[in-house]
Amino acid sequence: MAALSAQSCGLLERSVRDRFPPLLTDLYQFTMAYAYWRADRHQEPAVFELFFRENPFGGGFSLFAGLQDCLLFLRSFRLTDGDVEFLRSVLPPNTDPAFFDFLRGLDCSAVTLRSVPEGSVVFARVPLMEVEGPLAVVQLLETSLLCLVNYASLVCSNAARFRLAAGHKRKLLEMGLRRAQGPDGGLTASRYTHIGGFDLTSNVQAGFLFGIPVAGTIAHSYVTSFSSLEEVWPQTLVTANGDPDPVDVISLTKGWLRRVCELLEAEPGKIREGELAAFLSYAIAYPHNFLPVIDSYSVECSGLLNFCAVALTLCELGYKPVGVRLDSGDLCSQSIEVRRVFTLCSEQFSVSAFNSLIIVGTNNISEESMTELNKKANEIDVVGVGTHLVTCTKQPSLGCVYKLVEVRGRPRMKISEEPKKTTVAGRKAVYRLLDADGHPFLDLLCLKVEPPPEVGCTFTCYPLGGDNLPVSVTPSQVTCLRKEVFIGGQVTEPLCSAAETRAKVQSSLQTLHPRHKKLQEPDAYMVALSEKLHNLVTELQKGSSNDSNFLLAN
Amino acid sequence: MAALSAQSCGLLERSVRDRFPPLLTDLYQFTMAYAYWRADRHQEPAVFELFFRENPFGGGFSLFAGLQDCLLFLRSFRLTDGDVEFLRSVLPPNTDPAFFDFLRGLDCSAVTLRSVPEGSVVFARVPLMEVEGPLAVVQLLETSLLCLVNYASLVCSNAARFRLAAGHKRKLLEMGLRRAQGPDGGLTASRYTHIGGFDLTSNVQAGFLFGIPVAGTIAHSYVTSFSSLEEVWPQTLVTANGDPDPVDVISLTKGWLRRVCELLEAEPGKIREGELAAFLSYAIAYPHNFLPVIDSYSVECSGLLNFCAVALTLCELGYKPVGVRLDSGDLCSQSIEVRRVFTLCSEQFSVSAFNSLIIVGTNNISEESMTELNKKANEIDVVGVGTHLVTCTKQPSLGCVYKLVEVRGRPRMKISEEPKKTTVAGRKAVYRLLDADGHPFLDLLCLKVEPPPEVGCTFTCYPLGGDNLPVSVTPSQVTCLRKEVFIGGQVTEPLCSAAETRAKVQSSLQTLHPRHKKLQEPDAYMVALSEKLHNLVTELQKGSSNDSNFLLAN
Known part of the structure; x- marks a missing residue:
């Protein structure tokens, strides 16, 4: 696959930096970064996941897009003196001046991004990106990554539906x-x-x-x-x-x-x-x-x-x-x-x-x-x-979210009173399981440390969003869904041209079973937790895990 | 009213030029410009109007926004050599090379823009902007002006509705x-x-x-x-x-x-x-x-x-x-x-x-x-x-259009088989008529050459979109709705800060009668043609005007 020409690449990157200055984010990213810095937690290793909660347009799938812009954004992420001076003017006046020196030196050299490839067919609740790095830095990236993935994926999915309809x-x-x-x-x-x-x-x-x-x-x-x-x-x-x-x-x-x-x-x-x-x-x-x-x-x-x-x-x-x-x-x-x-x-x-x-x-x-x-x-x-x-009239927003799943090696989750807002804790590996006909039938979220599921072996997993009952599955093929695409400040995969990614979309859609591609009332695609991950989540929810502490309990 | 600082202004303008290169437009603007140029019609004086056909969100009004970006866009409109070379590669190979020299020299120094002020309350079918200049140039501006006004006005109107609801x-x-x-x-x-x-x-x-x-x-x-x-x-x-x-x-x-x-x-x-x-x-x-x-x-x-x-x-x-x-x-x-x-x-x-x-x-x-x-x-x-x-979920697009109303002093119109797509020909003056309580009750479109309606005098006009029956009205106040804001390559009005325009929006909304501000089922605000303009449109529709020619009729 041919990479983009150096010239196009330079153009894109310049345009990303102009279009997406690091200040184009929510203020709370900086107030949180300050609070982490103040508590000396800013360097703690942390892992965030980016995903969406429902397939758009009432459909059975989505496409994942916007990764290239994210990579260029990460590569060029740096606050200018002007940015920092503006932040000084909007953050509370008692902010420690040394924090602004810290901000001046920030970049993404300690950030690692693992991601589903651009143009892949993807499903709700599957973590599409895993962003690993110092807590304050990966927190600061939230809004930008969401903004770059949300609309790109939504409009790409919308186009694919028009294509299917046409x-x-x-x-x-x-x-x-x-x-x-x-x-x-x-x-x-x-x-x-x-x-x-x-x-x-x-x-x-x-x-x-x-x-x-x-x-x-x-x-x-x-x-x-x-x-x-x-x-x-x-x-x-x-x-x-x-x-x-x-x-x-x-x-x-x-x-x-x-x-x-x-x-x-x-x-x-x-x-x-x-x-x-x-x-x-x-x-x-x-x-x-x-x-x-x-x-x-x-x-x-x-x-x-x-x-x-x-x-x-x-x-x-x-x-x-x-x-x-x-x-x-x-x-x-x-x-x-x-x-x-x-x-x-x-x-x-x-x-x-x-x-x-x-x-x-x-x-x-x-x-x-x-x-x-x-x-x-x-x-x-x-x-x-x-x-x-x-404008994606039928649903003008995809609703991607960016959730913390691990800090200092400990799984973290948000346990909401709205069940669908509860997150799945822990650092994961994500596998796509294919049936004997080559159609994907299950995306499996495992703990990072677990071995991948084996071809031909039957195992038990726990589908998300259903009645929580375990199911037995036997994959005919297993693929690892995400790749390391950014590490040490460098993009590690060649950037594809629009035409190449377009071809990838079509071939990715081709493997999808027609029942998941139906525009109206498609069959739900299964996304499930491995038994180990399911157990971790259950423990954290019950609060029986070591990592969930209760105050004044004794 | 304080103008924006030179620094902010420079920043905005730079950002507009980066964000809005002249190639960010539809290809047909260039193919049409070529056809005009080839027929030696490119310098003919032409007038376009920008308007929308229905108030957004089922409401009774809209707000007009995006003018400042339009002004900065007009001021910086110029094709680079790189732009022209790209156009050479996408326009048909038999395009006369001299056309590209013409493109290289293009700017908006011969364009005049008359516009409703930024932040005004406006209504469907009222021409908000009048763009006058050489046919090929004002045609080329279409997509850019629409793009800059459409979403800005839509989201501004949406915010105003949230404000009213809150x-x-x-x-x-x-x-x-x-x-x-x-x-x-x-x-x-x-x-x-x-x-x-x-x-x-x-x-x-x-x-x-x-x-x-x-x-x-x-x-x-x-x-x-x-x-x-x-x-x-x-x-x-x-x-x-x-x-x-x-x-x-x-x-x-x-x-x-x-x-x-x-x-x-x-x-x-x-x-x-x-x-x-x-x-x-x-x-x-x-x-x-x-x-x-x-x-x-x-x-x-x-x-x-x-x-x-x-x-x-x-x-x-x-x-x-x-x-x-x-x-x-x-x-x-x-x-x-x-x-x-x-x-x-x-x-x-x-x-x-x-x-x-x-x-x-x-x-x-x-x-x-x-x-x-x-x-x-x-x-x-x-x-x-x-x-x-x-995302303006309720209606994610305003649907502004840009229509030709005059060429070489002759009124032009599109007579569609869908009546709502028929345009109102001719160069116009637009007046807002207020009642004795200071509430606007009618926007009147006249021929440019007509005298403005007089305070206290009763006259007949023809509401748009209704049964075409004339109505008699007597204004207590008359204001001219549009101003000349760009001429000879220069912006002629000081640019306002966001805070100033925000204040203007609120005062503009304040004068509007509550019956037009209702979020659900508001009373329709009247937009009408003067008798003279009504007559012109009727003649053109019948095809009895000198300007409407029929072929082979004799």
């Missing part, structure tokens, strides 16, 4: 920049929806930074900016085969329009001249890339006729028009009518190019309407998705 | 960074929720850049990181009045804990020593700022008792503890119990500081639960809101 033959275009949470939200959306399965983006900067194929032609404003054929300039075009004599395309197009109107028995009086001028002008500028939006006025009465006229002109000159975009109304029925007209033109005028014209649909597409699109008859080849994709 | 006595803390659309989404959220009415943020960088008051103390991980009183260090504290002899706080706190347990008839055996150690350790670090989270284990059985013991210790040493945070369960009933215990302690131990302790509530607060909180008995003084605030 089926594999349709191309998907992301076009949500204008509806995202500001510029960086938009860039993050373009990047991770591509990784999640979208083919194209409208976002040029995303193409620039991440190599994602970009697409787009014209908007309604372009069409409505024209009012007459006099605005078309130049009014000529040379043929595709390079004949030096330019052809008068105005009269050629008018001729084609007449023939199209006759063929379709359309009323010439309803055709918008401005729209024809816009199409023609665009075709002259980009004769190889003619794909206009055809519903600025009326698809049937104007847009489609104008398109056919200009496209037939292009065909006559040896060019191959690309297609049309529909941006309002009932996309399915319109696309069928549009295809019918294309076929008719192809037969009537013997233009084979009309058989391969593509139809792009863009009109507030949601996961539901995408699923609908897959069920109803339609002729849409490319679907553009904006708002519902980037 | 009532004015409660303080509101924004804490959504980890759930936002990545780092910049989080920063934007902190900035505009403060402007919308939040008092505090947990986001340190937002404090740094925008001067927003920051707040926060400790998380559960801090509490669970302690297991025994042996971890408390130092174990002494000097008194608040500066007595040089440090006091042994461990034994003092143990004594207070015993007395609290007796008073409340609590079981000492259920109290977590680690939690007490955490509280004490934090109190020693920040004796003036003691406000721990008390539900890491059990509020009633452990957290509240430990808090009281440490707070009483602080009181004995002359410090004033601040309060507690509740982060799970039923916040209302818990806060009442907590307050009862505070009052009991205050009476029993004669500590008046216990009468002014504050209770902070943070547990997945939505607009609904905030409204609920205002109806049910509770003792919560400060509410922290994260996910639902920053």
Whole structure:
């Protein structure tokens, strides 16, 4: 797998440092760091875990993304003098000045990160990242890591669901920049929806930074900016085969329009001249890339006729028009009518190019309407998705959390009165168990010190979130889910390009059994504790462990 | 009104240029710009309008925000050589090379922006910004302006709704960074929720850049990181009045804990020593700022008792503890119990500081639960809101659009088969009409060339979105809603600080009649066209205007 070029890498890292200064965090990280420092606990070895509690969108799985940004963030984590001076101004005035010297010297050279690989299929309650290091430092990283993983994973998972809903033959275009949470939200959306399965983006900067194929032609404003054929300039075009004599395309197009109107028995009086001028002008500028939006006025009465006229002109000159975009109304029925007209033109005028014209649909597409699109008859080849994709309307937040599981070698947990907020203590190893068909069926959380489960051996484990009854399982394959990806201030795995991670997502999804991939009411994937881990948690909850102390009890 | 300091301004501008490179836009802006350039139309004077079609969250109003970023973006809009080279690689290969020279020279020196002021109350279908300039340039600005206004206005409006739901006595803390659309989404959220009415943020960088008051103390991980009183260090504290002899706080706190347990008839055996150690350790670090989270284990059985013991210790040493945070369960009933215990302690131990302790509530607060909180008995003084605030769960996108209304002095419009997507043509003036009580009751869109409506004079106008019947109105006051804010490459209005804009939001909201501010089923605010504008639109729709041409009609 090719690593990113040094240049892209440098660019990404610079952009991470600019975008994610260490002060972009919650104040309590610094007040806690001070309290640890004051109690001389700041260097104690500690382990945090990052996970989410429920699969997003009512689904059976999620994708894990944002790791690369986390790695670059860790590598560049350092407070500037300006940062420290600002902290001095907002922390309580009795903060010991020596603490600010400590902050000035902070970095992640003593931090180790073990993580699920970017682009993996993952499940609720499985610790995706383990962050190990000095207590004060790993505490300070919380908000940043959550912020970088939360939205990236959410929008990547959302894209994967759109991909599943769309089926594999349709191309998907992301076009949500204008509806995202500001510029960086938009860039993050373009990047991770591509990784999640979208083919194209409208976002040029995303193409620039991440190599994602970009697409787009014209908007309604372009069409409505024209009012007459006099605005078309130049009014000529040379043929595709390079004949030096330019052809008068105005009269050629008018001729084609007449023939199209006759063929379709359309009323010439309803055709918008401005729209024809816009199409023609665009075709002259980009004769190889003619794909206009055809519903600025009326698809049937104007847009489609104008398109056919200009496209037939292009065909006559040896060019191959690309297609049309529909941006309002009932996309399915319109696309069928549009295809019918294309076929008719192809037969009537013997233009084979009309058989391969593509139809792009863009009109507030949601996961539901995408699923609908897959069920109803339609002729849409490319679907553009904006708002519902980037804002993740169905569930706009993943809710990752970052929980302390060990300090100075002792397991720690939060025992909440809300059972789902109770954490699983202790440092863990995480294994994915596959069945005889190669489908993952169980993610197993063990104590770090336990041996991994053995292939072919039956053992007992305790599923999370159920009735707490043990189950017996026999894996056909066992893989270790997490890898060490950052140690001693260095990233230890090559960073992948967006395209590589995208391929990984698809292959990771491929192994998942269809019953877990169903968009509605999927079967729950099992996540379980090993017997030893289960026992530790039970003891801590009962308070019978050595590590749980009760005051004044005697 | 004080302008922002030159330093803050420089910082903001640098950050805008880094965050918002001109390539962070949709590809079709460049393909359209090329087609305009190729047709020699790129310099034609054009006017676009930015507006949204429906008030967000089913409400009766919105707030307008993001203008400052737009101004800084316009001022710094320039393509680098690297940008242009990338565009060369993604635009069709037959793009005329001279176009790239044109792009290299682009800036906004010929652009004029007229806008509603930042922080104004605004309504659906009112053009908030008018962008005038060379066709190709103002087209290129579309995505960027939408991206900068959309989320800022949405999250600001969301914050205003939370503020209205919370009532004015409660303080509101924004804490959504980890759930936002990545780092910049989080920063934007902190900035505009403060402007919308939040008092505090947990986001340190937002404090740094925008001067927003920051707040926060400790998380559960801090509490669970302690297991025994042996971890408390130092174990002494000097008194608040500066007595040089440090006091042994461990034994003092143990004594207070015993007395609290007796008073409340609590079981000492259920109290977590680690939690007490955490509280004490934090109190020693920040004796003036003691406000721990008390539900890491059990509020009633452990957290509240430990808090009281440490707070009483602080009181004995002359410090004033601040309060507690509740982060799970039923916040209302818990806060009442907590307050009862505070009052009991205050009476029993004669500590008046216990009468002014504050209770902070943070547990997945939505607009609904905030409204609920205002109806049910509770003792919560400060509410922290994260996910639902920053992701705008109820409606995660505002849906601003940017529509062409005039080219070369001729009105333009899009006439869609979906009526709500039809635009209002022509360059406009926008007036806000107030009634005799000083409440705005109508936003009037006129042709630019019309005289403004006169105070005390009755006239006829045509409300948008209704049955198209004219209504008669008589304003008691008339204000012009938009101002020229950018011309000749220069920002012409001083940039306001977040605090100033926040004050403007509150005064703008104050004038709005309560019937439009209702969170549920508000009365619709009227937006209407003047008779002249109505006539123009009707003519263009009928196609009877000179500017609407029909092909082959004769």
